Every structure is written in structure tokens, then in C-alpha cells.
Amino acid sequence: MPDTSVPPTPPVPLSALLARADLGLRRIAGPAEADVHGVHASEMADPYPYLLGGELLLTAGVQLTDARRFAARVAEAGAAALGFGVTPVYDTVPAALVEACERHGLPLLEVPPPTTFSAIARAVWDLMTRARHHELRRVAQAQQGLAAAAARPDPVPAVLHQLATRLGGWAGLLDPEGEVLRAAGREPAPGAAAALRRLAAVLAPGTPGSPASATDTGAGAHLAAYALAGPQGLVLGTATEKREAGDHTVAGVACVLLSLLTAPRQGAGEAMRSAALVRLLLGADPAEVAPLLGEPPWSVVHARGEGAPPDLGSPLVEAGDGHARVLVPGGQEVGARPGWTLGVSAPVPAGELAAADAQAGRALRRAEATRSPLVRHRPGGYASLVDPEEAAAHARVLLAPLTEPLLTTLRAWLSLHGSWDRTATALGVHRNTVRQRLARCAALLDADLDDMDVRTELWLALRSAEGRAQAHSGQCE
Numbered sequence: 001m002p003d004t005s006v007p008p009t010p011p012v013p014l015s016a017l018l019a020r021a022d023l024g025l026r027r028i029a030g031p032a033e034a035d036v037h038g039v040h041a042s043e044m045a046d047p048y049p050y051l052l053g054g055e056l057l058l059t060a061g062v063q064l065t066d067a068r069r070f071a072a073r074v075a076e077a078g079a080a081a082l083g084f085g086v087t088p089v090y091d092t093v094p095a096a097l098v099e100a101c102e103r104h105g106l107p108l109l110e111v112p113p114p115t116t117f118s119a120i121a122r123a124v125w126d127l128m129t130r131a132r133h134h135e136l137r138r139v140a141q142a143q144q145g146l147a148a149a150a151a152r153p154d155p156v157p158a159v160l161h162q163l164a165t166r167l168g169g170w171a172g173l174l175d176p177e178g179e180v181l182r183a184a185g186r187e188p189a190p191g192a193a194a195a196l197r198r199l200a201a202v203l204a205p206g207t208p209g210s211p212a213s214a215t216d217t218g219a220g221a222h223l224a225a226y227a228l229a230g231p232q233g234l235v236l237g238t239a240t241e242k243r244e245a246g247d248h249t250v251a252g253v254a255c256v257l258l259s260l261l262t263a264p265r266q267g268a269g270e271a272m273r274s275a276a277l278v279r280l281l282l283g284a285d286p287a288e289v290a291p292l293l294g295e296p297p298w299s300v301v302h303a304r305g306e307g308a309p310p311d312l313g314s315p316l317v318e319a320g321d322g323h324a325r326v327l328v329p330g331g332q333e334v335g336a337r338p339g340w341t342l343g344v345s346a347p348v349p350a351g352e353l354a355a356a357d358a359q360a361g362r363a364l365r366r367a368e369a370t371r372s373p374l375v376r377h378r379p380g381g382y383a384s385l386v387d388p389e390e391a392a393a394h395a396r397v398l399l400a401p402l403t404e405p406l407l408t409t410l411r412a413w414l415s416l417h418g419s420w421d422r423t424a425t426a427l428g429v430h431r432n433t434v435r436q437r438l439a440r441c442a443a444l445l446d447a448d449l450d451d452m453d454v455r456t457e458l459w460l461a462l463r464s465a466e467g468r469a470q471a472h473s474g475q476c477e
Contacts, residue, residue, distance in 0.1 A: 010131035010245050011035035011054070012124050014081055014107055020123055023115050025083070029098045030107035034080040039121040046073055053078030056109075056124065058117045060085040064094070071100035081107035083120065135246045142166040142250040150257045159261065160184040163254040167247055169221070169240030173258065174200045176233035188239035191219030199225035200235040213248075226251060229259040297347035300356040301326040302364040305340030312337075325357070336373035343367050344376045365389070395461035401444035407462075409437040414459045418449075 014034040018025050037054030043062040044050065051057065057079045064070055074082055082101060084093045093110050101108035111120070145166060149158035156173065164171040164185025172183035178197030188196070195218030202214050203225055213226045222243040228234040236255050240247070302325055303310055309319040309326070312334055316327035328334060334344050343364025345356035359377040367375035369389055402410065409427060413434065416422040424431040438449060447454045 010128055010135060011037050012127040012131065014056075016127055017056070017120075017123060018109070023120060023123060024112045025115070025120070026110045026112075028093060028108055028110050029101040030081070030105055032107070034107050036080045036124060039117075039124045041117045041121075045070075048073045048077045051077040051079055054080050056081045056083055056120070058083040058085065058111065058120060060089050061094070061097075062089055064089075064097070067094050067096035068100040071097060071104055071106060075101075075104040075106045079106070081109060083109040083111050083117075085111040085113075085115075085117065087113045131245070135244075138166075138244075139246045139249050142246075143253050146250075146253055146257055150261060155261050156258065157182055157184060159254055159257055163238070163251065166250055167238055167240050168242075169238060171254070172196075172237050173262075174225075174235040174237050176200070176235070178235075180237075181234075188221055188223075189219035192221040192223060192239050195219070195223050196225060196237045196239065199223060200237065203227045203235055224248070224251060226255040228255060228262060230263045232262060234258075234262055297329075297331075297349050298353060298356070299328050299332075299334065299347050300345040300353065300360040301328060301334055302343040302357075302360040303337070303340045304364060304368065305337075307339060310337035310340045310342070325360070327353070334374070341367045341372070342374040344374065346377045346379070391460070391464040395464040398445075398457070398461045399465060402441060406437055406441050406444070409434060410441050410458065411462050413438060414455060414462070418455070 012035070014027075014036055015032065017023070017036065018027060035054065036056045038052075038056070039058065040047075040051060040055040041058040042050060043059060045063040045065065047057060047059075051074075057074055059082070061084060071082070084090075084097065086092060093108070098108060100106075111117070142162075145162045146159055149155065149162040152158040160171045160173060160182055161184035167185075170183065170185035170188050172180045174196070175181055178200040180193075195216050199214045199216055203211060211227075213224065215225075216223045221239045221241060224238045224247075226236040228236060236251065236258055238247075238251055301312060302323070304323050306322055309317055309324040312326045312328050313332055314326055314328040318325045324340075331347070334342065336342065341364065343360045343362070343366070345359035345363065348356045363375045363377045367373070399407065405427075409423065412426050413419075413423045416426065420431045420434050424434045427434070442449045445458075447458075449455065449458075
């Protein structure tokens, strides 16, 4: 079965949907458990092209001619379950469909006549919303508990205990060899402990290019390991019976707190900056913690090169694997550094650092594309927010189905605001020719040219393709 793109929404257990007495759904084939990520109703003979994966597909079987093939295609598309509405087309669920769903491991639900498909969709979204709210409350409460634990006299074991309690399992601090230094919660099985040591070895904290986290399963437990920042090479490990939505976020907060708590003793300035980082992570207003960082404004620098990170006169440096990000006071001049390519953002107040980080990233990409040692962010329109190389690559893929004269016709039609007559005059062809060509464009692109979003994306793609072609022509000359 191909990989499916499951929407990033909290899933609804199929059992929770079946438990809704107001819907009256009945499972008649396939497993009892499945994660439902959405609802899609279709009467297509083959719904495969229209499914993302994870849906509860609802149908009344209007075009059901081959039940076995239909079930195979729905399962192949990664649907979570199939709901079949009885009446008006079928009085009962076809036996061939029941047999096929059972064979493919696809849960099949019988939808009784009084239950509408829209009522099922509403129930799924309602359950999904409740799950999301539960997840957000759980994460917020865990953040508050971890912050309080970090303020206790012996903070490291307090944070580990709070984390183990919140996750309902075990949490431990491991050295680079995977040996447990401090731990809290229920001891994992010996097999799980060995798997955690292997995860710690995979992380290799402090080694450029090594992952920041890793997950595995062992001895019936869900395992996760997180590399702590700092020269000690410590690792936070967790072992739980099940993995819930929000666990990774909660463990990430604990990881940051433990990185700060186990770091070498800091000076007053560094301690204030660490405090600012903690408060930001726990949801404080950036403007509120800005005084702890220093005098605003600030500039963000992205750098790529080899060797030690470039010294830009600021201790606020994140470095690894030939890449560095530096936070420097806005009034401080940033110049080129040998062996490094730099992208510099505009000076911004502390509340706009996220935007400045994106600016610096785009400036670095422009510097690398133009082989310049340093590029500063330049204000511009929407086009300046997109990397030219990435835009040109996207344009090539999007416009690949079109050849001349379709491209020229589409470009002229878009530039003339969708006027058939003006486009025909500009190209010197009959207006029916323009209509035929644009209908062909719509079919090849599988797009609705009456949709303004589609038109805008196509126009930007055409502009990117033209700009790239002009730049290439200039280089050749």
C-alpha cells in the first residue's frame, strides 16, 4: 500500500464513533479499531484518486458494480473505514462487499436509513475538536507542572518526576554511553532499557549531523530519546505504555529545561538570557522577556560554512553541521567572514524575531545562489518572500504538462484578466481557439481556471519560469 498523507488532525477512534447511539452505526466486517482522520462521501465508481488516507468513506453504492475491486481500491488508498448507507439503492449491504472488506482488513459500517452522512461528518468533527482541546489542555498543564518543578531546590529529579507523571511512564537522564544517571517513574523492562541505550548511541549528542531525537519500541513500551544541548552529551529518555498526542511536545519542554539545568554554571548575562528562553518556551509575551535579552533591536544571522562558527560578537549562537544561527544586537555591524556565507535579517524588536529568522534564512539562500559572501534582507513584495530557485523548481513541475502554444495562450489570457476576445486579438487567433486551448490547459493541469487561487498560482509560476529563463539567458550571454 502506498504511503498516504494523513491530515495533521487528532484522530477519532472508530470505537468512539460506533458508541454514538444517535448514529446507530453497526460494524459488520473488518477490525474493530481504526483511527479516523476525516469523513468523505463519494458515489464514484473508483474513489481512490480523491482520498488522502485516514478517512471514513461514506457511500450508498450508486455506482457499485464490482464490490471486490471497490473494497480493494478503498483499502489501497488508505481509508480508515467504509460506511455503507442502506436504501435507497440497496436494502442491505452487499454480501460481496462484506466479504471483500473482511479480506482486506477494512472496517465496514452499516449506516441505517435514518442516519444522514452529514450527521456522521458532524459527529467526527465534534469528536475531533474535543480531542484537540484535550491535547492542548494536557500540554498546557504539563508545561506549568514542569516549570514549577524546575524552580524547586533539587530541580533535575523534580523535572524527571513531573515528566514521568505526565507521560504515565518512566523518564531518565542518560550519559553518552546510555547509562542512567537520574530517573523517575516505573522502571522499564530490561529489553526496553537496552533499546533506550541504543537510541542514546544513535543520537550521539554533540556530533554534527546527528539527530536531535529518536523513537523506537521495545519490550511492549514506546521509547523516545532526546539529545540535551550542551557539551556533556546527555540524553533524556522516556518509556511509556502508549504514546498520546502531545507527548513529544511535553518531552521537548522537559528537554529544554534539563538542558538549562545541567549546563555548566553561567555568568549573570548568560543566566538572564537562559531565563528569557525558558519564559518564552512557557508562553510568555516576547515583549515581556525582551529586557532579559538586552537592548533591542536585534538582527538574526544565518551562516553556512566549515569549522568553528563565525565570531559575530554575540554569545547567542546555535551551531552544528556547518550551519549557525546568531542573534546579534541590531546596531552591531555584521561583516563577511572567511569560509562562511552569511544572510542577515533587518533589525527587529524581540517580538518579531521569528520573522527576522525567516528573513535571514532567505538572505542566506540568495547569498548561496549568487555566490556572495554576505547578503542582507531587502524589503520587497510577496515575490521577495519566495526563494527564486525553489519557485522556479515548483514552476517547472506545475507547468510541465503544458507545451506551446498552450503556455503562450495561458500567459496572455491571465495577463488580460481572463478576457477571451482580448486574448484572441493579442494572439491573432479566433476566440474559439483560445477557449479550446484553455480547456486543454485545464484538463492537463487538472485545475479549475475560474478559481482565483488557481489563476494566481499559475501566474506566479509563469513569472518565476520567465525570470529563471531570463537569468539563464543573461548568464549564457
